[in-house]
Structure formats: C-alpha cells, structure tokens
Amino acid sequence: MKSSVITFPGSNCDRDIDVALNKFGFKNKMVWHNDHELPKSDLVVLPGGFSYGDYLRCGSMASKSKIMHSVINFAKSGGLLMGICNGFQILVETGLLPGVLLRNKYLEFICKNVYVKVDNKENLYFKNLDKEVFEFHIAHNEGNYFCTKDQLKEIEDNNQVALYYCNDEGKTEDQFNPNGSIKNIAGIFNKEKNVLGMMPHPERMIDQSLSGEDGSLFFKNLINNLK
Amino acid sequence: MKVSAIITLKKDVLDPQGKVIYQTLDGMGFKDIKEVRQGKYFEIDVNENDPTKAKVIVEDMCKKLLANLVIENYKIIETQ
Numbered sequence: 001m002k003s004s005v006i007t008f009p010g011s012n013c014d015r016d017i018d019v020a021l022n023k024f025g026f027k028n029k030m031v032w033h034n035d036h037e038l039p040k041s042d043l044v045v046l047p048g049g050f051s052y053g054d055y056l057r058c059g060s061m062a063s064k065s066k067i068m069h070s071v072i073n074f075a076k077s078g079g080l081l082m083g084i085c086n087g088f089q090i091l092v093e094t095g096l097l098p099g100v101l102l103r104n105k106y107l108e109f110i111c112k113n114v115y116v117k118v119d120n121k122e123n124l125y126f127k128n129l130d131k132e133v134f135e136f137h138i139a140h141n142e143g144n145y146f147c148t149k150d151q152l153k154e155i156e157d158n159n160q161v162a163l164y165y166c167n168d169e170g171k172t173e174d175q176f177n178p179n180g181s182i183k184n185i186a187g188i189f190n191k192e193k194n195v196l197g198m199m200p201h202p203e204r205m206i207d208q209s210l211s212g213e214d215g216s217l218f219f220k221n222l223i224n225n226l227k
Numbered sequence: 228m229k230v231s232a233i234i235t236l237k238k239d240v241l242d243p244q245g246k247v248i249y250q251t252l253d254g255m256g257f258k259d260i261k262e263v264r265q266g267k268y269f270e271i272d273v274n275e276n277d278p279t280k281a282k283v284i285v286e287d288m289c290k291k292l293l294a295n296l297v298i299e300n301y302k303i304i305e306t307q
Contacts, residue, residue, distance in 0.1 A: 100297045
C-alpha cells in the first residue's frame with residue numbers, strides 16, 4: 001500500500017505520521033506543498049502542525065497550496081484522504097469537509113490524552129475495528145468544531161460524524177468535551193466517507209513504551225482494510 | 228487605490244476573545260458596554276483606479292481567502 005504525506009511550511013507532525021505509516025506496512029512518500037503532482041497513492045495524509053504559522057485562519061493558506069489541486073482531485077475521485085489536527089483544519093478550509101474549527105472555548109492550548117468514540121464503522125477507516133472507544137492524544141488551540149444548524153443536520157443525517165469526545169466508557173457528555181466542539185465532535189467524514197478529518201493524533205499512540213497502542217490498532221486495521 | 232475590508236464573526240458564532248476583552252474592560256471600570264466582538268481589518272492596495280472595479284476585486288478576495296463565510300461576514304470600504 002502506498003501513502004503520501006504532504007509537508008507544508010510549519011507542519012510538525014509530518015515525520016511522526018511517516019514513522020507510523022511505515023511501521024504498519026505503508027510505503028510512504030513525503031510530498032512538498034509546492035509540488036504539483038501527487039505520487040500514486042492509496043492514502044494521502046495532511047499532517048498536524050502550524051502550517052503558515054496559522055496566519056489568517058488555521059489551515060487557510062495551506063488549503064490554497066499548489067499540491068492541493070491534486071489532493072482535492074484525488075479526494076473527489078474517491079481517494080482516501082485523512083487530515084489530522086492542522087490537516088483537519090486544512091480540509092475544512094478546502095471545503096472538502098463541512099464546518100470550521102474555532103479557537104478552543106476556554107482559550108487554552110490543550111495538550112493531553114482524551115478518549116474518543118468511533119461512531120460509524122461503515123467506512124474504510126474504521127471497518128472491522130473490534131472496539132469503539134480509543135485513547136488518543138490531542139494538542140491544539142483551534143479544535144472547537146462549529147457548523148451551521150443546517151450543516152449539522154446534514155452531517156447527522158448522512159452519518160458523517162467520525163469521532164466524538166467521550167470518557168473511557170464511551171459516554172459523550174458535555175464534561176468530556178475538551179474544547180467546546182458542537183455535540184462533542186472530534187472528527188468528521190465527507191458524505192462519501194473517503195475524506196476524514198480529526199483533531200486527535202493516532203500517530204502519537206503507536207508505541208506502548210512512549211504512550212499507548214490505540215493508534216497501532218487504528219493503523220493496522222486501516223492497512224488491512226485497504227489490502 | 229486602497230480598499231479596506233472588515234471581517235467580523237457572524238452573530239451566532241461564539242467569540243471567546245471578544246468575551247475576555249469585554250470582561251477585562253468591565254474589570255477596568257468600563258461599565259457602559261454590552262458586548263465586544265473582535266474582527267479583522269485589511270487594507271489592500273489594488274492596481275486599479277476605478278473604485279467599483281477595485282471593490283469587486285477585493286470582494287473576490289474576501290470570498291476566496293480573507294473570510295470564511297461559514298462563520299464570518301465581510302464588509303468592503305473604499306478608503307482612497
């Protein structure tokens with residue numbers, strides 16, 4: 001399986017996701033934002049970080065990068081495109097995913113482990129996972145997911161919520177919402193479920209001695225689903 | 228000519244920064260305020276002398292990059 005990770009000026013989780021993808025069997029290539037052509041890929045990842053210093057709005061500049069024309073075409077023709085953290089912010093700025101990520105409710109940069117619940121397994125990302133609640137890491141200042149009422153209705157009607165913030169038992173109550181996201185939303189899909197954006201970092205949970213293994217479960221399952 | 232654009236958050240969008248500024252002003256003794264909303268201001272020098280055409284160019288910029296229309300409104304002001 002081939003994957004590509006796009007590096008923007010200011011990306012800082014690009015090498016982490018490269019390590020994670022290679023560890024679980026992807027042949028990963030790093031692609032510079034100024035390139036025009038995307039290498040042949042089964043999965044494209046927009047990594048976390050602070051592309052363009054978060055100027056204007058997080059992800060807004062990166063969403064207009066040269067490589068993004070190919071990335072958007074790749075997604076529109078059904079290719080798997082995943083955005084993590086800043087990558088999620090870039091995806092909403094491209095319009096591939098609905099809504100927007102606002103500043104955290106209490107104006108704090110949040111860096112901690114959280115639990116998230118997988119809501120929809122009828123997609124290549126989460127199909128065949130044998131559990132619903134995962135412990136992932138979050139580190140962001142703008143992760144407060146917001147969308148209009150009409151968009152929310154559409155998202156829920158089409159089962160586009162990928163992940164909810166929750167506790168270790170999967171309860172998605174307000175007290176387990178770290179950043180003020182509408183309905184505890186931590187990640188969403190596009191309608192077709194080939195584009196996934198999420199604030200948590202599964203690539204930071206791929207080694208028991210460093211953090212945890214829930215990211216390992218996610219990546220192992222993902223590559224098996226693509227085979 | 229120079230054209231300015233003001234970007235503001237839509238009414239129903241939470242503005243935590245505006246809220247904190249409001250609380251600070253209130254704490255400083257400015258008691259006659261109801262609400263503070265924070266926005267952005269852009270001054271753009273356009274290679275166009277026709278005000279109508281210059282405004283159209285900046286409006287296009289607002290729609291495509293400067294504002295995110297899910298959460299923000301824009302207003303264009305001719306400055307010079």
